[in-house]
Each structure stands twice: as structure tokens, then as C-alpha cells.
Amino acid sequence: MNPPRLAVWLLTYRLRAEWREFVIGDLEEEFHARAVASPSAARRWFWRQTIRCLARSLPRTPQQPTPGDPIVQTFLSDLRYSARTLLRAPSFALAVIAVLALGIGANAAIFSIVNAVLLRPLPFDEPDRIVRIFHVPPQSTFPGITRFSVSPANFYDWQRAAHSFDSMVLFRGRQFALTGSGSAERVAAGAVGAEFFQVAHAQPALGRVFLPEEDSPGRGRVVVLSDKFWRSHFGAAPDIVGRTLTLDGEAYSIIGVMPARFSAKAWAVTDRDLWVPLAYTDERRAVRDNHNDAVAARLKPGVTLAQAQSEMDAISQRLEREYPQANTGWGATIVPLQELIVGDIRTTLVMLLAAVALVLLIACANVGNLLFARGLGRRKELAIRSALGAGRGRVFQQLLTEALVLATAGGAAGLLFARACLAASATLLADQVPRAEEISIDGRVLLFVAGASIAAAILAGALPALRAGRTGLNDALKEGGRSEGAVGIRTRRLLIVCEVALSVVLLMAAGVMLRSLSALRNVDAGFDPHNVLTLQVQLPVMRYKTAAMATAFFDNALGRIRALPGVEAAAAIDNLPVQGGSVQPIVHEGKAELLPRDQPTVAVRKITPGYLKTMRVQIIRGRDVADTDTEVMLVSRGAARLLWGDADPIGRRVTLPLQSKTVLKQVIGIVGDVKQGDLSEPPMATVYEYTHERDWRALVIAARTSVPPASVAQAATAALHAIDPEQPVQNVRTMDDVLDQTLTSQRFSAMVLGLFASLALTLASVGIYSVLSYIVRGRSREIGIRTALGARTGDVLRMVIAEGMTPTLVGIAGGAVAALASARLLEKLVFGVSAADPLTLGAVAGTLAFVALIASVVPAYRAARVDPLNALRDE
């Protein structure tokens, strides 16, 4: 057991040479004696002694004038002097450091997120050359949608014609049931073209990746494993290549393993358990009007985004001419991968960065206040210094150095605080922001913290230092005389005004975000999400070879779930509300299909009988689908209006040409509009189809319960496993959770902003309280005289409270103007409420005024109790 090495080093470094050996020896000797009883207490003791030695040895050591730059020398001696004076006022120093640590720490935490998400390049080779390519659908039929999945035939035409890219690949996500080792397991796979690993510029850690000829149905039974899957399922066996894996009942030969760094959560297709070739049949490759796949590409070196885009535009125009029936109105757009990953969160992060900067400003105003009070307390010292020849600039410099010392300590503490915050919120962040696993404190964050600390020192220190440097020599040296209460009150009032104004802006932002969140949560989505349990089931084709088998499974499953205690109704749908899903053109009976630009499109959902009752979707006219129906359809109110205007749709027949150009479906009812996509978007025109002769394998079962839905989850899963123990059941969650998960980013913003706003409120109220206490203390004599002359308690209370409330009200007014001016930044992020919402602004103003009042009451009460005799005797 040895004494703390850092402490010994510090001592060695700081102590005078002729003492060093004896002092450290003495300390170490006593340390060993104490360590016998308690090593940790001994270490604490050693540190305490060290700090006392360091603090003491500074003033006592006669300073030899060291050769060097006089500016540096002055700065160093200021540093020493500051450290010494601050050590003598530890509670002041701690208060300032704590406030700055909160401000700088919050900034460091948010900047760490910004750094990881926006600034750091993606973990791929030359990531700025990786792009995603999307279709741009015709705006007449897909209003507002600018990025659409790609159809295979168009992709292969792009791939052949485009010269701007090194490589281009078609891919899609795919689920497999992994069998052969006990119970079935769902694995997430990427079905990718052979060029996929070239686009990512990635080499396998073991074996090889796909050959071009393996991207075909006959030869596609090969699989590349992720590092994670290789470790979890094969214990990282080095002889893995050549073994087989049973996926959806078919044997796949393992040909390679990717390294761990290849899997980046930010790009979902790389964050998969395994990859298989896309292996489309020639028939599938020729599909041009069904857009379901994703495209990525790597730009050639030196090719700009604009050049590539104009080439894609030219190709799209040619394809429109060649295939008008499928392609009229369909363009292409190139989006850098980085942009795609962070695009949505950028606005949120920039807003949070702005908000957290306000927190730092408020912290600076508070620290400015503290420094100011301290500067006044040291007027005599400063006056003596200037009497001895220190110029005003010199005094200013000294005080600023002191602020710098404090800010540096605050920055260091803030860094620790930020690290703790990020560690504590790691799981939370993982759901909220892309690339969350990459968030860390790196060199750039350190640089940012250093910059923030210096800025804070200047912001907080400059005004008090200027003001203190201006102190009149005579006034300062006069004992008693004019009370110090009159000095600098205007400056401090100004700081209060700033603090309150900044708090208004933050509180306003938080309030608007909270109202937006609650508006989204309470928006009428067209169904009743409470007390609904959902379970996702995807039947593998290999095990459920015929449509009849799949239908029998779901009929059986729904029957069993309906029979469970606590379940009122159950049914299935292919995609739950707010989860998106298929959008298809729809054609009236007897009409020819128009060009894509002109053909109306609707959201198409497959449902089983009882779905409307389970989800409590309103039936406006007609009836629900029934088991006996063949080829029937329900239309939402919006779809009815879109397709038939004011005419009655019931009894009419339509085709969905993407599914079949001949099968006619008859409309049997009109139902209420349901939000199929974002809660913040208006509901989309939707049709619900049902047929008795169905071949549906991927459905979500929804069960309405009379008990808390989560309590049925286990029984419902068990009911499915009773039918087929090997069938995986996924995403067992309540409909409320489904809705909540679509609001994560809003909840994140509201939560973080709320946190900042409460911090701001606390700092502002502490600031008002401390200034008022100071004023009351300084004016106790005046108050005493007033009381002696007959002022009543009420008068004094009123006077002090007015003193606190005046700058508060000015601040609120200024803050309101600033909040309204900055509302534009928030406008994109809120829903159902204006970012300049007057009601919220009123509530914010009221809250701040109330808090300021509370903060004024204690000093006012103290003032009212000033005993005139005591106050006057003090003089």
C-alpha cells in the first residue's frame, strides 16, 4: 500500500528542493502508520495534507523572478494569486464551480451527442461516398412523399446505365425462422445483391462474401454471418465456414463472417444477424410497377452529388419514355447515407444545442452575480491595490484570471457531470437518436468544453471585473459612511433581467414541446388504442406450404385467443395503424389503368373479420367483412371521397392492379378514417380487403381485452405456441406502446427541454433571491430609518418585493419578445400547437413571476423584521 502517486508527484513538483525529501518522507511515514487502521482514511488524510501543503507553500515561497515573457509572468502570478484567494473562500468557489459545472456539463453532454451523430463520419470506409437512391413518386398521387422504395426492373436499368457509381446494390430486410437447434428463433437478415459489400467497402473477417453468380435463385443458398451472430450461436468457432444453417426450413451454407465493426446500428442493413443473396428470379427482376426494395451505391471518386443526380435524372426520363405505363412521373433522388441517418434528428439536435447554450448563459449570469457580490466585498483590497499603483487594466486582468480559474474548474467538473449523465441515459439515448452507441467524450468534446469554459469566464467575469475596476478609491476606503447597498445594484438588476428573459425562452420551448407531445398523444387516430394487445406472426413458406395451412393457423390462433379469459375480441391485420404499409393504385371496374401520375393510390390493408370491432374503428355505413365473404372491401371515408366523390360507393367494384388486374373487389361498407402513418399527418385514404381464399402469412394479431392487455401477453403467446411450438412470435406489445414508440423523438425533445427549463428556473430564482438578500442587507440602515419614521411592515414588504419584481417583469417582457422571435426554430418540431402559443407564453410568464415572488418573499420578510435600533447602531 503506497500513498497516492499523484499527490506525491504534486508534492515533489511543488515543494522547495531543500524540504522535499523530509516533508514527503514524513507524510509517507505517517501514512503507513494510519493505513494500518484504515487505508482509505489514510489516503484521504494524505490528500488533505498535500492540498494544505500546496496551498500554503504558494504564498510562503519567495517568488524568484523567472525569466520569460512578462505577459506570461503576469498571467502566472495572477493565476497563483487567484488560486490562493479562492482557496480562502471555499464556499464561494464551490458555489460558482457547481453552477458552471451544471451549465458546461449540460452543454458538453448535448455536444457529445451532436458530435457523435452529426460531426463524426460514419464507421465505413470513405463514408461520404456512400449514398442511398430512392424513387420520387408522382406528386399528384403521392402528395408530400419524396422518397419511395425502388422497383427491381428500374434498379437493374439504373445499374446498367449509370456511370457515376463504383457499385450499386439492391437490398431488403428479411426475417427468417432459424430451426434445427431446439425452439424456433427469429433472425433478422439482409437480403442483398452481391455488390453490397463492395458498396460498403468491407472485407469479411473469415471466408468470403457473395459471388455475382450467387445472386440467383438456384445458387443463393449461402449465408454470411455477422460477428455478433457468429459469437452468440457458434461461440466464435474458427472453422465455421462450410457449416450449414437451417433458415425457414432450408439449408444455407455458411461462406463467411463479417468483422464486428461492419455492423453499424445507424445503417440498419449492416446491423443484421446475417446476410443472404437477394436471389430474385428473372420474373421478379422484371417487376417495374411494384416498389418495395432499397438501393445503395458508392459514388466514383471525384463525382459530385449534383453530377450523379443529373445523370440519374436523365436515366429516369429515358425510363419514363420507354415504360410510360409503369414509370410516368417516377423520378430518382440521391441522398447521402449520412444525411439519411441524421436528417430527421438534425433539427432537434440544433434546437437542443441552442437551448443548452441558453442554460449556460443563465449560469453565466448567475456566476456574474456571485462574482459581482464578491468584487464589492473586496473593494477595499482592490482599492489598496490600485493605490499601490495597479492600473485599472491590471485589476481587470486579475479579476478575469480569477473567473478563468473558476471556469476551468467548472469545466472539469462539468465534463465529469456530462460523462455521468451520458452513462446514466445510455439506454434511453439508444432509442432516441441514431448512432447513440458511438456517443463518447473525445478530443473534439474536450476542445468544446475548453472553449465553453473560456467563453463562460469572459461572459461571467467581464462585467463584474469592469465594474469593480471602476470603484472610487475614496468611497472604498471609507469605513461605514455610505452604505454599500447603493453600489452596483443597477448592474445586478440587469443580470436578473437577462436571466429571467433567457428562462422565458427556455420555458416557452419546453412548454410548447410538452403541449405538442400531449396533442400528439391525444390526437384522434380513428381507433381506440387502449386495452389492445398486439402480436406479430410471420409464417415461413417452407413450413406452411399452402395457403390453406396458413389460413388454418390464423383461424385456429384467433379462436384460441378469443377464448382466453379477459379477451373481448381478436382479429388480424397485415400492418397496424401508425406503422405504415402498402400503398397501391386502385382502378374502378371497367376503367383502364391510367398512367401512375394520374391513377389514384390508397393505403391497402388486409384484415380478418372482427378487426373493426377489436380496434373500435367506426362503421359509418354498410357492414364489417365476414368469414363467408369472397373478394370484398371496406373503404375509409377519405377513400370514398377520393374515389367516388359524393356518389355512394357501396356495391361498386374495383381492382388493385398490383395484386391482380382481373380480380374485382366489391365495396361493402364505409368506415372511419384511421391514421396509418405519422400521428402528425392527416389520415390517408385507406381500403381494407378481405377474401376467404387468402394466402396471408405475415399478420399482426390484435386482441381487445377487458383487463390490462400486458397481463394477457403470456397466455396469448402460449396459445400460439400450443398450435405450433416452432413458430416465433414477435413484437408482443400493447397498442399504447406502439403509439408511444412513434413519439420517441418528441418525448426526447420535450424531456430534455423540460430538464433545461427547470434548471433555468432554479438558477433564475436563486439569482433573484441572492440579489434581493444582498440589497436588503445593504439597505438595512435605510429600512431601519423608514421603520423608525413610521413605515409599516406592509410598506417594507411591498418595497422589497417591488425591488425584485421590477427586473423580473422587465425580463419576462424581453423574454417574451425573444421567445416569439425564436418560435420559427421550433415551428417544424411541434404539432397541434403554435410555437408562439399565447396560452403557453402566459403560463410561462405566470410561472416565472410566481417563482420570482417566492424568491423575493424571504428577503422581504427579513427586511420587514429589521429592528431600527440595531440597524442604526451598526453605524
Next chain:
Amino acid sequence: MWAKSQAVALGDFEQLVLLGVLRLGTDAYGAAIRQEIHARSGRDISINAVYTTLERLETKGLLRSWVGEPTAQRGGRRRKFYALRPAGETALRQAYRAFTAMAGGFEARLEVK
């Protein structure tokens, strides 16, 4: 100053350190003096303060010092021992005399209960 003609006047802390050296005899070095003062007077002073005082007292000619052998307990470092010079004893005696003279008659009142 009146004290100059007879002996060096001692500060309160200097008295404590000199008494510590006196009590410890030939075993008076920094840590021991610090612990002695802590144990007897309850004042937990820093080692740095002890050395500052010892150095001042040595400069004033009240103490002499010598360096001992290195020990493992001290990480191979040596001790610096101190002992009173005659002038130190005189100064201490002077201080004690002044204190007892001033406190005379108040023993019962000043006694810590």
C-alpha cells in the same frame, strides 16, 4: 521593542513547535512533532506549517538540525532531526515566564474543566 534586549519573542505556534521538540528529545523530526502537537493540543496542523516554523526557528538560532539515515517506512527518504540550542531554551523559558506571570492568580478560572 522590549523583548529584543533579552531574547527573541516567540509566536504562539513557534512555542508549540519548540515545546514539541523539547518533549521529543533526540527523536524530534517533522512528523513526530506534528503528531505530538496534534495529540496534546488538538491542533491538526499541516506538515508544511511545521517545516515553515522549524526553518524560521533555525534561522533565528533557536534550533539546530541534522539529517538521519534513510528508512523503508519513508520510501527510502531520510529524516531531518531538530534539537534546542541554548537560545531556544532561553526563549521558551522567557515565554513560559511571561505566560505564567500574566496568568498568575487565574489558575482556577483558566483551568479547563
